[in-house]
Amino acid sequence: MKLGLLHPGAMGVSVGEAMRSAGHEVLWISDGRSAATCQRAQGGGFSDCGSLAALVESVEGIVSVCPPDQALTLARAVISAGYTGVYLDANAVSPDTAREIYAVVGEDFVDGGIVGPPATQPGSTRLYLSGERAAQVATWFDGGYLDAQLVAGPPGSASALKMCYAAYTKGTSALLLAIRALAAAEGVEAGLLQEWSISQPALTARSQGAARGSAPKAWRFAGEMEEIAATFAAQDLPDGFHLAARDVYRRLEAFKDQEEVSLESVLEALRSH
Numbered sequence: 001m002k003l004g005l006l007h008p009g010a011m012g013v014s015v016g017e018a019m020r021s022a023g024h025e026v027l028w029i030s031d032g033r034s035a036a037t038c039q040r041a042q043g044g045g046f047s048d049c050g051s052l053a054a055l056v057e058s059v060e061g062i063v064s065v066c067p068p069d070q071a072l073t074l075a076r077a078v079i080s081a082g083y084t085g086v087y088l089d090a091n092a093v094s095p096d097t098a099r100e101i102y103a104v105v106g107e108d109f110v111d112g113g114i115v116g117p118p119a120t121q122p123g124s125t126r127l128y129l130s131g132e133r134a135a136q137v138a139t140w141f142d143g144g145y146l147d148a149q150l151v152a153g154p155p156g157s158a159s160a161l162k163m164c165y166a167a168y169t170k171g172t173s174a175l176l177l178a179i180r181a182l183a184a185a186e187g188v189e190a191g192l193l194q195e196w197s198i199s200q201p202a203l204t205a206r207s208q209g210a211a212r213g214s215a216p217k218a219w220r221f222a223g224e225m226e227e228i229a230a231t232f233a234a235q236d237l238p239d240g241f242h243l244a245a246r247d248v249y250r251r252l253e254a255f256k257d258q259e260e261v262s263l264e265s266v267l268e269a270l271r272s273h
């Protein structure tokens with residue numbers, strides 16, 4: 001099949017590579033994309049269609065892997081361009097946002113949620129899928145590193161699972177960074193680390209890893225935290241954890257795409273935003 005990929009970001013390129021491993025041709029659009037995305041697309045061996053109008057004419061399926069707060073806008077643009085095939089939204093969005101995209105796309109919509117890092121080895125990364133055409137879309141990834149798993153339930157169920165998963169991983173990373181900043185501000189950092197070494201031995205390394213791993217992606221995580229907060233609120237559960245996590249990540253947006261990030265610089269940014 002010819003499948004469209006919007007867009008080859010860090011995760012998107014591995015989604016495209018999985019589709020190529022399954023024997024499909026992957027098309028993308030260079031128009032408006034950064035040099036980093038163009039480089040990833042070339043490395044992945046994807047074919048540049050030039051424009052959205054050309055892409056929608058050429059493909060039988062489209063996968064959306066973009067910043068979560070752009071997922072609905074992107075779906076609207078694709079449908080406005082005249083696309084009528086199967087559309088997989090694989091972004092970290094709330095079930096309600098997924099259902100809004102469903103309303104835009106119609107019956108050919110498949111809801112997806114990715115758990116794990118970009119898939120460069122077997123067993124690292126799952127693509128959860130829900131909706132009537134989920135089983136069909138799962139075959140797009142046969143034999144690749146991305147492990148497609150069906151989730152029972154209507155469109156929105158795969159996104160709900162992703163929201164629950166990321167609520168813990170990214171929510172607790174933000175909490176740990178805020179705690180480290182607080183301990184530094186109160187002058188009790190050494191004491192806290194000493195106590196953690198006795199009673200919570202994983203947390204020192206985890207907070208260091210959160211600074212390194214999360215700060216460069218914080219600009220994107222802020223939108224994802226809002227989607228998670230909305231998911232809690234829609235079920236009449238407290239949404240404040242993830243609204244606070246959004247605020248933590250917003251204070252770190254200046255680290256976008258930086259390769260070397262120290263815990264100290266992250267704590268400083270949290271306190272002096």
Ligand SMILES: NC(=O)c1ccc[n+]([C@@H]2O[C@H](COP(=O)([O-])OP(=O)(O)OC[C@H]3O[C@@H](n4cnc5c(N)ncnc54)[C@H](OP(=O)(O)O)[C@@H]3O)[C@@H](O)[C@H]2O)c1
Binds near residue numbers: 032
């Ligand atoms: N990375 C992970 O480990 C991971 C794990 C699980 C789920 N996910 C999900 O995968 C999705 C994409 O993540 P990613 O890591 O690939 O992000 P990324 O590396 O930041 O890539 C985002 C891609 O979207 C493009 N883009 C930027 N602004 C856009 C806009 N306004 N409209 C449409 N596209 C835009 C970017 O192009 P430019 O280069 O031109 O900016 C880039 O190609 C997100 O929904 C994320 O939650 C990622």
